[in-house]
Amino acid sequence: WVAQHLPDALYVPSGSTAAAAAALSGAPQEPSATGAEGAVVGSGERTAYDAAVCAPVAASNQGLTVLADGIEDRTGAVTRFVLVSRAGVVPEPTGADKTTVxxxxxxxxxxxLLSFLEQFATRGINLSRIESRPTGERLGDYCFSIDCEGHVADERVGEALMGLRRVCAQVRFLGSYGRADLAPATVAADTTDDAFIEARDWLGMLRRPLP
Structure with missing residues (x-):
């Protein structure tokens, strides 16, 4: 929408659409002019920016004038909200699950990073999201937030978590939960629970002392 209607606009990144609206209004917030949803708004005041993309509620809160609304992508873009709480009972597998670490x-x-990803790849686990974030402890220190297909109760996911425990400084398990789209994971024949259990039993047989 912006490319079509405001082709000469200069984009300035923002931490959030609310911060964009606040910067446009002149409020003491993070400087910004763009966001990701809803409406193009103007302040009528002289600030460093001419317009912002934000939610209508942000425009209302900052006393901004809506110049155009309904500009968001309507082809299926959604916002995901995640509730993070203290450790509790992990939900039972549904057959269409994700795990976040x-x-x-x-x-x-x-x-x-490759040593992390190999733990998933060698066990046939598909990743649906991976993001890197600086830890803030020192320059070059990063953590990786990852969503993978499957449940901690699945043999392949459990073994991947054990592998990650070996190669990572720390693994934070944020939970296993049913997928919103109810789409089951595609599991190859050599990464089913039965395949892992059979391989573990075989190794146990090899380790048994001879009579």
């Missing part, structure tokens, strides 16, 4: 590196080095 946050992984911390021991140190920044070439191949560090």
């Amino acid at each position: 946050v992984l911390f590196q021991r140190e920044d080095h070439p191949g560090g």
Whole structure:
């Protein structure tokens, strides 16, 4: 919408659409001019910005004038809200689940992220989201927030978490939960629960002392 109607606009990133509206109004907030939803608004006052993209409620809260509304992408974009609370009972597997973890590196080095991803890849686990964030402790320290298909009760996911426990400085398990779209994971024949259990039983047989 902006490219079509305001092709010469200069984009300035914002921490949030509410911050964009506040910056446009001149309120003491993070400087910004763009957001991701709802409406293009103007302040009528002389500030560093001419307009902002924000939710209508943000425009109302800041006393801004709505110049155009309904500009958001209506092709299926959604906002996901996550409730993070203290550890509790993990929901039972539904057959269409996701698991979320946050992984911390021991140190920044070439191949560090690859060693994390290999734990999923070798067990046939698909990742649906991966984001990196600085830890704030020192330059070059990052953590990775990851959503993967499957439930902690699944053999392949459990083994991946054990592998991550070995190679990561810290693994924060944020939970396993049913997917909103109810789409079951595609599981290859060699990564089913039965395949992992059979392989574990075989190893146990090899480790048994000879009679």
